[in-house]
Amino acid sequence: MKKVNIAILGATGAVGQEMLKVIGERNFPFNELKLLASKKSAGEEVEFQGEKYIIEEATEDSFKDIDIVLCAAENHISEALSPAAVKAGAVVIDNSSAFRLNEDVPLIVPEVNGEDVKNHKGIIANPNCSTIIAMTALNELNKYAKINRMIVSTYQAVSGAGVNGINELNQQIEDLSKGNPVEAKTFQYQIAYNLIPQIGDFDDEGYSQEEMKMQNEGRRIFHNPDLKVNCTCVRVPVYRSHSESITIETEKEITPEKAKELLAKSEGVKLIDDLANKKYPMPLDTTDQDLIYVGRIRKDITNDNSLSLWCCGDQVRKGAATNAVQIAELLIK
Amino acid sequence: MKKVNIAILGATGAVGQEMLKVIGERNFPFNELKLLASKKSAGEEVEFQGEKYIIEEATEDSFKDIDIVLCAAENHISEALSPAAVKAGAVVIDNSSAFRLNEDVPLIVPEVNGEDVKNHKGIIANPNCSTIIAMTALNELNKYAKINRMIVSTYQAVSGAGVNGINELNQQIEDLSKGNPVEAKTFQYQIAYNLIPQIGDFDDEGYSQEEMKMQNEGRRIFHNPDLKVNCTCVRVPVYRSHSESITIETEKEITPEKAKELLAKSEGVKLIDDLANKKYPMPLDTTDQDLIYVGRIRKDITNDNSLSLWCCGDQVRKGAATNAVQIAELLIK
Numbered sequence: 001m002k003k004v005n006i007a008i009l010g011a012t013g014a015v016g017q018e019m020l021k022v023i024g025e026r027n028f029p030f031n032e033l034k035l036l037a038s039k040k041s042a043g044e045e046v047e048f049q050g051e052k053y054i055i056e057e058a059t060e061d062s063f064k065d066i067d068i069v070l071c072a073a074e075n076h077i078s079e080a081l082s083p084a085a086v087k088a089g090a091v092v093i094d095n096s097s098a099f100r101l102n103e104d105v106p107l108i109v110p111e112v113n114g115e116d117v118k119n120h121k122g123i124i125a126n127p128n129c130s131t132i133i134a135m136t137a138l139n140e141l142n143k144y145a146k147i148n149r150m151i152v153s154t155y156q157a158v159s160g161a162g163v164n165g166i167n168e169l170n171q172q173i174e175d176l177s178k179g180n181p182v183e184a185k186t187f188q189y190q191i192a193y194n195l196i197p198q199i200g201d202f203d204d205e206g207y208s209q210e211e212m213k214m215q216n217e218g219r220r221i222f223h224n225p226d227l228k229v230n231c232t233c234v235r236v237p238v239y240r241s242h243s244e245s246i247t248i249e250t251e252k253e254i255t256p257e258k259a260k261e262l263l264a265k266s267e268g269v270k271l272i273d274d275l276a277n278k279k280y281p282m283p284l285d286t287t288d289q290d291l292i293y294v295g296r297i298r299k300d301i302t303n304d305n306s307l308s309l310w311c312c313g314d315q316v317r318k319g320a321a322t323n324a325v326q327i328a329e330l331l332i333k
Numbered sequence: 334m335k336k337v338n339i340a341i342l343g344a345t346g347a348v349g350q351e352m353l354k355v356i357g358e359r360n361f362p363f364n365e366l367k368l369l370a371s372k373k374s375a376g377e378e379v380e381f382q383g384e385k386y387i388i389e390e391a392t393e394d395s396f397k398d399i400d401i402v403l404c405a406a407e408n409h410i411s412e413a414l415s416p417a418a419v420k421a422g423a424v425v426i427d428n429s430s431a432f433r434l435n436e437d438v439p440l441i442v443p444e445v446n447g448e449d450v451k452n453h454k455g456i457i458a459n460p461n462c463s464t465i466i467a468m469t470a471l472n473e474l475n476k477y478a479k480i481n482r483m484i485v486s487t488y489q490a491v492s493g494a495g496v497n498g499i500n501e502l503n504q505q506i507e508d509l510s511k512g513n514p515v516e517a518k519t520f521q522y523q524i525a526y527n528l529i530p531q532i533g534d535f536d537d538e539g540y541s542q543e544e545m546k547m548q549n550e551g552r553r554i555f556h557n558p559d560l561k562v563n564c565t566c567v568r569v570p571v572y573r574s575h576s577e578s579i580t581i582e583t584e585k586e587i588t589p590e591k592a593k594e595l596l597a598k599s600e601g602v603k604l605i606d607d608l609a610n611k612k613y614p615m616p617l618d619t620t621d622q623d624l625i626y627v628g629r630i631r632k633d634i635t636n637d638n639s640l641s642l643w644c645c646g647d648q649v650r651k652g653a654a655t656n657a658v659q660i661a662e663l664l665i666k
Contacts, residue, residue, distance in 0.1 A: 149635045153486035153578035155528055155567065173506060194617040195488055195569065195576050197629055197643045202608040206589065206631030215634070228635035232578040232643065234488065236528065237570050243528050245486035245565040245578075256539065275535040284527040296530055298539030301548070302482045302561035310530045310565065 010073035011035035018321035060084035086122030129319030145250035241283030343406035344368035351654035393417035419455030462652030574616035
């Protein structure tokens with residue numbers, strides 16, 4: 001591995017902070033490290049591996065001599081600054097959804113389609129969190145027997161809305177315990193002790209943006225333009241890990257035994273499926289983990305060539321930061 | 334309506350208490366009212382409609398002159414005492430799962446198959462809460478176009494485990510806020526800020542008892558022995574209302590527009606589906622309500638003759654107590 005100069009764009013957000021943490025944990029071989037954020041955060045000090053870093057305001061001129069930009073900023077910021085970074089010679093690994101469906105931009109889950117990284121033209125997209133989790137979980141099953149159809153119901157953590165989401169859940173729980181009125185600013189409604197079946201705006205067919213990502217992005221990641229995904233995305237009062245109830249229809253049968261065998265050796269996956277001992281994935285157990293936990297694997301009793309399973313993964317880590325750093329590792333290999 | 338003598342068996346539990354409340358709210362025309370529970374609770378005083386009632390210990394001799402027993406007790410108590418009640422001349426409306434698959438015992442959701450009540454031989458079963466909620470939501474759709482297959486993921490409230498479930502969630506939230514260790518007694522694991530994909534024991538195929546109820550009971554309620562249901566049941570940190578993400582396959586097409594038209598006039602259902610104004614069912618909104626809220630109705634983009642929807646209902650009320658009192662109303666009609 002060669003040492004490179006890296007920048008984190010959006011370094012003060014939940015994903016940006018986690019990217020920094022993951023860089024440290026994985027000993028990502030960097031030379032220079034630049035932490036970029038909005039003007040508001042510029043000047044703040046961050047300690048990392050015993051050194052002090054000053055947050056700089058991100059502008060078009062921020063990317064001189066930078067080799068890799070890990071972008072954890074919102075769409076409009078990524079759209080505004082990524083071209084400048086590419087022009088300055090950097091490769092942008094972008095966690096926003098701005099470029100994910102652009103044919104010139106590889107969309108990568110390293111365990112699944114890492115080889116696509118070579119096709120980049122300066123920007124590489126990090127997929128949506130719930131999509132990364134599902135694709136990582138299903139990768140080996142899809143290789144064994146092509147997945148034609150997925151029916152997914154998600155149980156998505158408040159961290160999907162960043163630090164504000166976590167703070168809002170905490171604040172609401174506290175306010176309710178004191179009998180104070182509850183305020184919803186980050187989410188559409190109270191999320192404490194509630195569920196909200198909306199993540200993103202709805203399209204004309206009645207699907208939310210988050211729901212369509214699983215099909216749109218999943219097709220690119222699995223190299224299967226015919227993949228059909230019916231997704232229902234629901235916000236739940238859980239901190240960091242997304243969970244997904246998934247039923248897949250495959251072109252040939254995968255027995256539950258075969259599925260377990262495949263999942264036990266799947267890269268990025270931990271098989272947790274021992275019902276007699278009440279072992280199955282739970283979001284609490286995957287917090288701060290990079291692996292996607294998969295379990296509850298069983299034949300779909302309503303259909304042939306169909307399996308159901310349950311998976312959980314930390315959406316800030318494998319669902320965002322870790323996946324982005326893994327892509328950076330592919331780049332410098 | 335004639336006035337009858339009624340007994341509530343299991344009067345101190347969450348469902349038993351709610352039955353009493355519902356009897357009052359609906360002005361159920363009773364003459365005598367007997368509150369039965371375990372020896373432990375015997376002697377406790379309950380005020381109801383300005384009168385004082387003493388909890389009596391439930392024994393085989395408790396049912397003299399009783400016309401209707403609303404049974405909110407556990408399976409083994411219902412199995413032990415229901416025959417004695419029937420022998421004494423009462424009709425038992427049983428909320429346990431003990432008799433639900435007994436061909437001699439009608440299994441009733443009044444809005445769906447109320448006419449089956451006439452076939453009883455002393456015992457009538459109240460279906461499982463998540464089944465009642467789904468069947469009520471889907472009733473008019475099933476009448477319009479027979480439902481062949483259902484794929485369901487549930488989001489089930491802690492009240493499904495009774496008062497203990499609610500107390501455990503509260504205790505865990507409080508302990509966590511104080512940094513104290515968390516104890517799980519009612520549920521398998523911590524439920525606060527977590528999800529548990531297990532409700533009931535698992536069968537050899539990897540389905541939980543709760544998951545199989547939807548198919549086993551649904552077939553009886555819809556009078557469709559071929560109904561196929563693939564259910565994934567998950568406990569969520571919500572107090573009282575269950576939510577369900579449901580995809581149905583029907584023998585002919587139901588357009589989303591037609592589905593909304595049918596649901597708008599469905600008995601026991603409130604259609605909440607106005608995405609532009611962020612209106613959809615949420616468990617918080619159905620707390621203490623008898624109606625099942627249905628929304629997020631859309632064509633399943635992965636299949637013909639297939640629809641997806643989202644519904645919520647208070648599992649203590651329509652999922653248990655209200656449905657039982659509705660059955661009692663059918664009996665005295």
